[in-house]
Amino acid sequence: MSVHASSQPRPWQVHAGGKIVRVTSPVTPLNLTARRRTDMQVSPLAARLYVGIVCAAGGAVLAAATVRGTDQPLAVAAFFAVSLVASLAKVEIGLGGGATLTACHITDLLALLICGTDAAVMVSAWSAWTQCTFRSRTRNPLHQTLFSIAALALSMAVAGLVYLALGGAAAGSLLLKPFAAAATVFFILNSGLVAGAVSLSTGDSFRTVWFDFILSVWPSYLIGAGLSAVIAHGIYSQDYWLVPLLAASLALLHRNHKACIARMTDGITDELTGLPNKRFAVDYVQRELARMTRTGGKLTLALLDMDGFKRVNDIGGHAAGDRALRHVGACLSRMLRVTDLCARYGGDEFLLVLPGCSGPDAQRKIESMQAEITATGREAQFEAELSVCAGIAVFPEDGTTFEALFANADARMYRGKFARVSRLG
Numbered sequence: 001m002s003v004h005a006s007s008q009p010r011p012w013q014v015h016a017g018g019k020i021v022r023v024t025s026p027v028t029p030l031n032l033t034a035r036r037r038t039d040m041q042v043s044p045l046a047a048r049l050y051v052g053i054v055c056a057a058g059g060a061v062l063a064a065a066t067v068r069g070t071d072q073p074l075a076v077a078a079f080f081a082v083s084l085v086a087s088l089a090k091v092e093i094g095l096g097g098g099a100t101l102t103a104c105h106i107t108d109l110l111a112l113l114i115c116g117t118d119a120a121v122m123v124s125a126w127s128a129w130t131q132c133t134f135r136s137r138t139r140n141p142l143h144q145t146l147f148s149i150a151a152l153a154l155s156m157a158v159a160g161l162v163y164l165a166l167g168g169a170a171a172g173s174l175l176l177k178p179f180a181a182a183a184t185v186f187f188i189l190n191s192g193l194v195a196g197a198v199s200l201s202t203g204d205s206f207r208t209v210w211f212d213f214i215l216s217v218w219p220s221y222l223i224g225a226g227l228s229a230v231i232a233h234g235i236y237s238q239d240y241w242l243v244p245l246l247a248a249s250l251a252l253l254h255r256n257h258k259a260c261i262a263r264m265t266d267g268i269t270d271e272l273t274g275l276p277n278k279r280f281a282v283d284y285v286q287r288e289l290a291r292m293t294r295t296g297g298k299l300t301l302a303l304l305d306m307d308g309f310k311r312v313n314d315i316g317g318h319a320a321g322d323r324a325l326r327h328v329g330a331c332l333s334r335m336l337r338v339t340d341l342c343a344r345y346g347g348d349e350f351l352l353v354l355p356g357c358s359g360p361d362a363q364r365k366i367e368s369m370q371a372e373i374t375a376t377g378r379e380a381q382f383e384a385e386l387s388v389c390a391g392i393a394v395f396p397e398d399g400t401t402f403e404a405l406f407a408n409a410d411a412r413m414y415r416g417k418f419a420r421v422s423r424l425g
Contacts, residue, residue: 079111
């Protein structure tokens with residue numbers, strides 16, 4: 001969910017922990033098949049085994065909870081209904097950086113306090129299924145849905161054991177310390193299970209993935225746990241006035257948080273195109289180079305420069321030039337994988353970062369982009385034909401630092417530009 005005031009959508013934000021992350025709304029619609037790159041058929045064997053083990057364990061926990069059942073079926077049915085409505089309506093509060101607080105976050109923990117562990121396990125599994133199934137932007141692969149259900153069921157089962165072990169009652173009262181411990185365990189375990197799957201699928205270190213994930217979602221867990229505790233206390237003591245009071249405080253906190261995150265996001269985003277800017281691109285490349293050094297992978301850096309941009313400006317004015325820049329940025333972003341980066345480096349230059357992409361593959365991709373930019377530019381009837389020249393550099397063959405890779409890509413881009421001018425001349 002975007003938290004800025006600009007009319008241009010921004011695919012990158014700073015989240016609550018200060019880390020920079022990609023948000024779910026790209027500059028232009030992406031190829032949906034790219035979002036399924038982590039499908040089980042192409043995931044590493046270790047990732048597939050991990051997902052299978054978690055799904056089996058979560059399924060066993062859920063089956064056991066279902067067999068034991070609950071002595072409060074009406075309350076559980078109410079939690080099921082709230083989760084379903086929240087998923088259908090996508091009732092959520094954006095917390096910045098992709099983290100959101102939905103009613104499902106609250107009902108999962110509230111079910112533990114009101115109905116006990118077994119009921120909470122069933123409610124958590126149900127809420128995971130509803131969120132993966134209804135009103136999603138893209139259809140989730142089956143294994144991802146099953147993993148989400150299993151991870152939440154396992155996390156809630158362990159959290160319930162902690163709650164009871166520390167003296168928490170199965171139902172009828174709220175003990176704050178056992179609940180705080182249970183909520184913490186629920187958060188740490190669920191985030192750890194998700195981070196494990198991501199780490200094994202991408203090759204990133206578990207510590208890095210888990211830390212980034214915790215930073216991006218801790219507000220939703222913290223506020224959800226707080227609301228659950230207050231609602232439960234209000235139900236037990238019939239002090240229902242506490243709920244709207246807390247909601248008003250939360251709304252004020254949320255507004256201030258959005259303003260802070262928006263200011264941080266503005267510092268890494270190009271205002272005209274909505275793309276990441278040079279500052280972010282340099283930092284991103286350095287982090288990716290460190291990752292490729294650890295994993296032994298390749299990374300291609302591509303520098304693209306618009307041909308005839310001055311002519312567009314001279315004929316149509318700066319408004320036409322701005323429109324051309326937005327058009328090129330949109331074309332480039334639309335044709336990238338979700339793991340790639342497109343940034344406006346400055347002026348009419350764009351920088352592409354393609355992790356795991358070899359030189360020949362990058363060259364073919366860029367040639368397709370060049371053809372797309374020219375073809376769509378003609379359809380849009382710009383004042384002059386749009387085209388771009390490109391130069392690429394591959395890690396580690398062409399350099400091991402951003403500066404070395406950029407220098408090589410820049411030199412090759414200008415050689416290509418001069419060669420084209422010579423041919424036309």
